[in-house]
Amino acid sequence: MSDTKSSPRILVFSTDTISDPGIDQAGQRKIHYSPSVYVISLPCSSGIKPRWIMHAFEQGFDGVFIAADGIECSYNHKCAEYTNNIIVETQQMMKDKNINPKRIRMAALCSVCAEPFVNHMENFSRILVELEN
Amino acid sequence: MSKVNPYFAKEMKKLGGTEFNACFNCGTCTATCTLAEKDNAFPRKLIRYSILGLEDDIKSSIEPWLCYYCGDCSDSCPRQADPGNIVMAVRRFLITSYDWTRISGLLFRSLAAYIVAFSLLLLGIIGAYTADIFTKEEWVHYGHYFEMIAIGSVFLVILLPNIIRMWYFTVARKKVKFNIKVYFRELKTLFIHMFSQKRALECDDSKENRTWWLEHLLLVIGYLSLLFTTVFLNWFATGSIFIIVMGYIFSAMIFVVTFDFMMKKFRKKTQRSTTLHYSDWFFIIWLFLMGVSAFAVRLFIDLDLLQNNFWLYLFHLTVLVQWALIIVPFGKWTHFLYRSFAMYFSAILEAPENARK
Amino acid sequence: MEKKKQRIGLYICHCGGNISDYVNVEEIGKLMQKEDGVLISKDVMFTCADSNQKDMIQDIREKNLDAIVVASCSPKLHLHTFQEVAKRAGLNPSNYVQVNIREQCSWPHSDKPKDATMKAVGLIQAGVKRVAYSESLENIEVEVKSTVLVVGAGISGMRSSIELARLGYEVYLVEKESVVGGHVAELEQVFMSGQNGKKIINDLYEQVKSYSNITLFTNAVMENVSGSIGNFSVDVRIKPREEISGQKEETLTLHAGAVLVATGFDPYQPKEGEYGYGTMPSVVTLPEFNEMIRNNPGKLVHNSRQIRKVSFIYCVGNRQNKGENKYCSRHCCTSTIHTSIQIREKYKDITSFHLYRDIRTYGKQEVLFEKSSRQGDIYIRFDEKEPPQIEQQGKKTLIRVTDYLTEKRELELEADLVVLVTGMEARKDSTDISAKFKIPIGNDKFFNEIHPKLKPVETVIKGVFIGGSCQGPKNITESVQSSLAATAKINALLGSGKIQLAPIIARVNQDACTWCGKCAEVCDYDSLVKTTAANREVALVNRATCAGCGICAPVCPENAIDLAQYTDSEIESMIDGFMMEIDPGEIGKAEAAVEKEVLQMREYPQMWKNILSTLNGGKKTIPEMAEELNEKKELVTYHVMTMNRYGAVVPAGMDEDEEYYYYSIKN
Numbered sequence A: 001m002s003d004t005k006s007s008p009r010i011l012v013f014s015t016d017t018i019s020d021p022g023i024d025q026a027g028q029r030k031i032h033y034s035p036s037v038y039v040i041s042l043p044c045s046s047g048i049k050p051r052w053i054m055h056a057f058e059q060g061f062d063g064v065f066i067a068a069d070g071i072e073c074s075y076n077h078k079c080a081e082y083t084n085n086i087i088v089e090t091q092q093m094m095k096d097k098n099i100n101p102k103r104i105r106m107a108a109l110c111s112v113c114a115e116p117f118v119n120h121m122e123n124f125s126r127i128l129v130e131l132e133n
Numbered sequence B: 001m002s003k004v005n006p007y008f009a010k011e012m013k014k015l016g017g018t019e020f021n022a023c024f025n026c027g028t029c030t031a032t033c034t035l036a037e038k039d040n041a042f043p044r045k046l047i048r049y050s051i052l053g054l055e056d057d058i059k060s061s062i063e064p065w066l067c068y069y070c071g072d073c074s075d076s077c078p079r080q081a082d083p084g085n086i087v088m089a090v091r092r093f094l095i096t097s098y099d100w101t102r103i104s105g106l107l108f109r110s111l112a113a114y115i116v117a118f119s120l121l122l123l124g125i126i127g128a129y130t131a132d133i134f135t136k137e138e139w140v141h142y143g144h145y146f147e148m149i150a151i152g153s154v155f156l157v158i159l160l161p162n163i164i165r166m167w168y169f170t171v172a173r174k175k176v177k178f179n180i181k182v183y184f185r186e187l188k189t190l191f192i193h194m195f196s197q198k199r200a201l202e203c204d205d206s207k208e209n210r211t212w213w214l215e216h217l218l219l220v221i222g223y224l225s226l227l228f229t230t231v232f233l234n235w236f237a238t239g240s241i242f243i244i245v246m247g248y249i250f251s252a253m254i255f256v257v258t259f260d261f262m263m264k265k266f267r268k269k270t271q272r273s274t275t276l277h278y279s280d281w282f283f284i285i286w287l288f289l290m291g292v293s294a295f296a297v298r299l300f301i302d303l304d305l306l307q308n309n310f311w312l313y314l315f316h317l318t319v320l321v322q323w324a325l326i327i328v329p330f331g332k333w334t335h336f337l338y339r340s341f342a343m344y345f346s347a348i349l350e351a352p353e354n355a356r357k
Numbered sequence C: 001m002e003k004k005k006q007r008i009g010l011y012i013c014h015c016g017g018n019i020s021d022y023v024n025v026e027e028i029g030k031l032m033q034k035e036d037g038v039l040i041s042k043d044v045m046f047t048c049a050d051s052n053q054k055d056m057i058q059d060i061r062e063k064n065l066d067a068i069v070v071a072s073c074s075p076k077l078h079l080h081t082f083q084e085v086a087k088r089a090g091l092n093p094s095n096y097v098q099v100n101i102r103e104q105c106s107w108p109h110s111d112k113p114k115d116a117t118m119k120a121v122g123l124i125q126a127g128v129k130r131v132a133y134s135e136s137l138e139n140i141e142v143e144v145k146s147t148v149l150v151v152g153a154g155i156s157g158m159r160s161s162i163e164l165a166r167l168g169y170e171v172y173l174v175e176k177e178s179v180v181g182g183h184v185a186e187l188e189q190v191f192m193s194g195q196n197g198k199k200i201i202n203d204l205y206e207q208v209k210s211y212s213n214i215t216l217f218t219n220a221v222m223e224n225v226s227g228s229i230g231n232f233s234v235d236v237r238i239k240p241r242e243e244i245s246g247q248k249e250e251t252l253t254l255h256a257g258a259v260l261v262a263t264g265f266d267p268y269q270p271k272e273g274e275y276g277y278g279t280m281p282s283v284v285t286l287p288e289f290n291e292m293i294r295n296n297p298g299k300l301v302h303n304s305r306q307i308r309k310v311s312f313i314y315c316v317g318n319r320q321n322k323g324e325n326k327y328c329s330r331h332c333c334t335s336t337i338h339t340s341i342q343i344r345e346k347y348k349d350i351t352s353f354h355l356y357r358d359i360r361t362y363g364k365q366e367v368l369f370e371k372s373s374r375q376g377d378i379y380i381r382f383d384e385k386e387p388p389q390i391e392q393q394g395k396k397t398l399i400r401v402t403d404y405l406t407e408k409r410e411l412e413l414e415a416d417l418v419v420l421v422t423g424m425e426a427r428k429d430s431t432d433i434s435a436k437f438k439i440p441i442g443n444d445k446f447f448n449e450i451h452p453k454l455k456p457v458e459t460v461i462k463g464v465f466i467g468g469s470c471q472g473p474k475n476i477t478e479s480v481q482s483s484l485a486a487t488a489k490i491n492a493l494l495g496s497g498k499i500q501l502a503p504i505i506a507r508v509n510q511d512a513c514t515w516c517g518k519c520a521e522v523c524d525y526d527s528l529v530k531t532t533a534a535n536r537e538v539a540l541v542n543r544a545t546c547a548g549c550g551i552c553a554p555v556c557p558e559n560a561i562d563l564a565q566y567t568d569s570e571i572e573s574m575i576d577g578f579m580m581e582i583d584p585g586e587i588g589k590a591e592a593a594v595e596k597e598v599l600q601m602r603e604y605p606q607m608w609k610n611i612l613s614t615l616n617g618g619k620k621t622i623p624e625m626a627e628e629l630n631e632k633k634e635l636v637t638y639h640v641m642t643m644n645r646y647g648a649v650v651p652a653g654m655d656e657d658e659e660y661y662y663y664s665i666k667n
């Protein structure tokens, strides 16, 4: 069995200028993480629609990770707050569908956060595996 | 609470400390200095005291006496603040502050005063000679007496009180309690250092430093022996061939070594000789003149030429009087004494806790 | 919505071996040929190579492709390259999607090639699906006025105005005071050049006056700001001058294509009682001291006392651990030391104490620090935790300070004058200016650029630039550097009279919108406004000001907002693509056939052919081949290594010096 099947499937939302370069850097430095991690990059983490996240769960993703800009966001100084609102709203929707709210996670990552990203993926995978059992 | 005196730095400039204001406290000098210890940032600390004008702290420091000006600090100072040079200046300051008569203060701060004092003594001797008070024999005889009396009184009236003052500043004021026995036990340090100048060797291991130490040692031994030979064995009047030869050797030792020192200083070859105060020049030149003139006087006696060339003896006597009445009590000569006592005092201060009881 | 794309061209990159060493790109290429809507699916050695770009253009034209996908490196490297390829072939660049199978697939998963291949399939499928929903978008073109509004006539604003005028722009220079020059005009002698500040300003003022295309407004207050890049309108209220009676207040509306904000700084004003300021007559600030020097030519006298000992206390109101002013003002160490040298030259008998925390005379200014200590200035270092205490005893001013340079000794010193080295603060009205132009400000209230290194004078508001010390503490040189950088940026922006804005903006589906106003609330750029369409109140996006962040989209309760290129169908189809099942068996089986396949590779790159022809049955080392082909050794090495991997060439022992391998054609 390959890892893509055995390890939890994680959808990551990253941001074009800040967290996605950090994830790229993990690759450039050949720091390994699970190949069942998929990334979609957006201009700003506050632009993620809850329905996309729900769609990901419906399609079989085990977890959704938001690699937010935090205070570094150049668009909006309230970015962290808005992204958080989106998560809260989504978790409400998840509850209605009986999805554990722990399946969604957020952390601030910067453009050189290669190791932190990989660590987040490991931790999140572990949490998701525990949720299965 | 220590009071800052911004004008003190000017004082230090007069005493020969020239560049220390440039110091920006990097601590490199302390890192290179073998005298520095964990809680003693020497010599940087001394520069701080000088800049801030913390006179009392300077007065109570012993370390300047332990420094032989190896020059490592000055070589490595990134600001060319010449930290070694300020240590020398501080030493001059210490000599002036130990001296209860304050005469050294005057002499060290003013070249004019130095010259006036020297000239007065010269004129006195010329005056006495022209007044024809003594016969030639009497001159030589009283010259010898003068030496004995001068040594005794200078020591008792000036040097001894000054050493006590030094002890008071550096040891007594620190308010550490010692058993009196420590003073006796450490007496050996005093004598070992006085005669061996051993400390200089600890500074660094270079060939240059060893040569310097050896010369310094020869000078001290030569000087003390000549003193003994002339004063107690009455070299100029003795008939003992043994003493005569000894005298020749000792006086030669003095002028050869001092000549070499002068040449080095003149050529400014080493760090030690780059920045000199006039008092250093007087010291070294007069020591040289003493050696040479004593040698020549005895030679003239042996060749029976002195009677016809009595000026030579008068010259020697003038040098001697100036030496004994100015340089010894108030000039650089004292550094020899204070340095040895500094070794002694610091050994006492460093005596282990239990040894003090 | 546009028609789903049906004629997609897919190019999968080997990147030499960077990708293909771990991801079976050829097999994926074959697999994807069967995918819906994919017309061409190719694996290519180097997609970004010129030759391939030409091939792509040819494909697009000949096969009439309606979208393309390149699966290669990170879009940060080559998105633009391939968008340009699309453009050159006559395809809308928005119909291009780049899939990152290197940084986010082959490299991080180089430990698991098989899984990497599987993931790449998912990523590529997602890209193909996304491109199928892509829309052709046109850049937003905006006409721009060749007029620039410069706010603040300090040295920064004046220098910029002069340069802009020289470049032919119409410049409005707006100054709130009655005189120009800002703080530089207050300096008797500026470091390092020693020039007189007032003179510098007078010279600049003469130049400003000599340009007919600069209009200077003094006593002018900014009121309402509206409009956007290319056409801002700013209301400026001109207060009457006191000295000219009968002058009436008037408000003008200025129109400008771009704005340069150069409002400078305010000196930090110590609080009442801070280090005795305001309560002890002998405590003044550095700017006040500078004024004193200006007014006392022969002897330095304060409160009819001659000043002989001056004590400077550094970092007042700066580098605060607890307060908001965490920053260092950069110029004040140098200014103070420069002043100290200046007074010693001017008044001779004067001593300076410098009670400092760190000395920051960076760069060429360091020589001043050395000069000052050599001249006998006394430096005492304190810690913020133990600030100096000042006490007035009769006529004497005593300072107590713990000196970190002298065994943390408590020192007491007497001074005739205590000078507080006050740094810079943001202008009191910076919040107001920020609100008017929507320029982000930091906690310290200075204006924020987009990126301190990459976009140091641009703000997130298109068309609004910042220059000089309103960005943060700067000395004159640095202020002018930044304002001139902004000038160059403005010239680049307005030069052609038109600007192109990226089409990634929000779009409102007005049929669904019920105008709840939620989107307008979150938009920091006031880009969503109420309008009426078909007799209903709905939201409208200002295409010129929308920054394209997409923050408005999730908050809309009716899901009426989409961000271009990030529509629901695009994102959701990507998610579908990731999860599409494929049969791993196919790829596994294919693995065995690789070697044979490679030998018959559809098309070897030209370089491979050249290498094979130089070998021509014999054996050669890489340097030999490089010389013969007249190519760079590195390049030949690269290709030979890949050829070796694919079994096109094989090593054939080492050369005599045991330095290089020989290679020969594999038979």
Ligand SMILES: Cc1cc2nc3c(=O)[nH]c(=O)nc-3n(C[C@H](O)[C@H](O)[C@H](O)COP(=O)(O)OP(=O)(O)OC[C@H]3O[C@@H](n4cnc5c(N)ncnc54)[C@H](O)[C@@H]3O)c2cc1C
Pocket (backbone or CB within 6 Å): C151, C152, C153, C154, C155, C156, C157, C174, C175, C176, C177, C180, C181, C182, C183, C184, C187, C189, C190, C191, C192, C220, C221, C222, C262, C263, C264, C265, C266, C267, C286, C287, C290, C331, C335, C338, C423, C427, C429, C433, C467, C468, C469, C470, C474, C475, C476, C477, C479
């Ligand atoms: C005591 C002191 C000494 C210094 N010495 C030196 C030195 O020797 N060498 C050196 O290089 N630097 C020195 N500096 C720094 C120097 O003053 C600054 O770098 C320089 O003034 C910055 O210029 P500026 O144009 O950016 O800002 P400012 O000089 O502050 O000018 C800004 C202008 O904008 C105007 N303005 C502000 N708000 C508005 C508004 N809302 N509407 C319209 N107009 C407005 C102001 O009235 C002012 O005219 C010193 C600073 C201080 C405080």
Ligand code: SF4
Pocket (backbone or CB within 6 Å): B022, B023, B024, B025, B026, B027, B028, B029, B030, B044, B047, B073, B076, B077, B078, B079, B080, B081, B082, B083
């Ligand atoms: S090395 Fe020089 S600058 Fe550094 S502390 Fe010593 S004297 Fe000062």
Ligand code: SF4
Pocket (backbone or CB within 6 Å): C013, C014, C015, C016, C045, C046, C047, C048, C049, C072, C073, C074, C077, C078, C102
């Ligand atoms: S740089 Fe990118 S496009 Fe170029 S060859 Fe490498 S992966 Fe392909």
Ligand code: SF4
Pocket (backbone or CB within 6 Å): C314, C315, C316, C318, C319, C327, C328, C329, C330, C331, C332, C333, C334, C358, C359, C360, C421, C423
């Ligand atoms: S430049 Fe010097 S005085 Fe000014 S804030 Fe920085 S460290 Fe303090």
Ligand code: SF4
Pocket (backbone or CB within 6 Å): C505, C506, C519, C522, C523, C524, C525, C527, C528, C541, C545, C546, C547, C548, C549, C550, C551, C552, C553, C563
């Ligand atoms: S996308 Fe951002 S800038 Fe555009 S309207 Fe929405 S919130 Fe405003």
